[in-house]
Amino acid sequence: MRLRQIALVGADLDAAKSEIVDVLGLGPAYADPGVGKYGLANQVWPIGDTFLEVVSPKQAGTTAGRLLEKRGGDGGYMVILQVDDLEAARARLAAERVRVVDQFDGDGVHFTHLHPKDVGGAILSIDAMVPKARWQWGGPDWEKNVRTEVSTAIVGGELQGEDPDAMSSRWAAVLGMPREAAVSGWRIALDGGELRFVAAKDGRGDGLGCFDVAVRDPEAVRERAKSRGAVDADGEVVLCGTRVRLVKA
Numbered sequence: 001m002r003l004r005q006i007a008l009v010g011a012d013l014d015a016a017k018s019e020i021v022d023v024l025g026l027g028p029a030y031a032d033p034g035v036g037k038y039g040l041a042n043q044v045w046p047i048g049d050t051f052l053e054v055v056s057p058k059q060a061g062t063t064a065g066r067l068l069e070k071r072g073g074d075g076g077y078m079v080i081l082q083v084d085d086l087e088a089a090r091a092r093l094a095a096e097r098v099r100v101v102d103q104f105d106g107d108g109v110h111f112t113h114l115h116p117k118d119v120g121g122a123i124l125s126i127d128a129m130v131p132k133a134r135w136q137w138g139g140p141d142w143e144k145n146v147r148t149e150v151s152t153a154i155v156g157g158e159l160q161g162e163d164p165d166a167m168s169s170r171w172a173a174v175l176g177m178p179r180e181a182a183v184s185g186w187r188i189a190l191d192g193g194e195l196r197f198v199a200a201k202d203g204r205g206d207g208l209g210c211f212d213v214a215v216r217d218p219e220a221v222r223e224r225a226k227s228r229g230a231v232d233a234d235g236e237v238v239l240c241g242t243r244v245r246l247v248k249a
Contacts, residue, residue, distance in 0.1 A: 011057075028045075078124070083126055
């Protein structure tokens with residue numbers, strides 16, 4: 001089970017795109033026409049063979065728009081995990097009585113979007129691709145957009161809430177993965193990354209509060225962010241309303 005994509009939600013897609021590309025040193029993005037059915041526009045960037053997405057509502061009444069209002073601005077939106085055994089993953093979801101809000105099975109492309117109230121913290125999607133290296137949401141030629149001079153991979157996500165113990169326990173059951181105590185909460189190890197669960201302390205409630213990016217020179221990336229006004233009072237990089245933990249690649 002692998003963390004393959006993190007999605008953020010931003011009110012101004014162009015502004016988020018400009019800041020993200022500049023700070024993280026990313027290449028061209030892909031605009032997925034498939035998100036139009038949800039009333040959204042988006043941009044998806046490869047970071048190595050992992051992906052960062054920003055969605056933005058283009059009509060009233062979208063889930064993304066409601067989240068912008070609920071959490072008081074831009075922020076984390078979705079965690080997308082890739083699995084090899086989709087049948088077993090879906091059987092576990094059914095056993096855990098998780099509601100499915102959307103599901104698709106196509107030519108080598110499969111996803112299952114879960115109801116956030118049944119999991120906690122964020123929308124969770126369980127996806128499978130054939131071949132395994134394929135990633136439909138990054139576009140048919142996503143490899144051509146890869147730039148790794150600055151950033152090399154997304155390696156973690158951090159979910160925050162009032163009860164990280166309960167949230168992490170629920171995620172562990174839904175994913176069929178063990179959890180372990182961590183310094184500030186709980187942790188679930190994934191192939192090449194991790195999910196962390198911590199107490200919400202920023203007044204924004206439950207949500208995806210942070211994601212981890214492996215970068216070649218963390219201080220250089222932090223300076224890029226400072227020049228854009230994208231560093232908070234604690235010295236942390238913040239992009240599209242979401243903290244970015246810089247990990248030395």
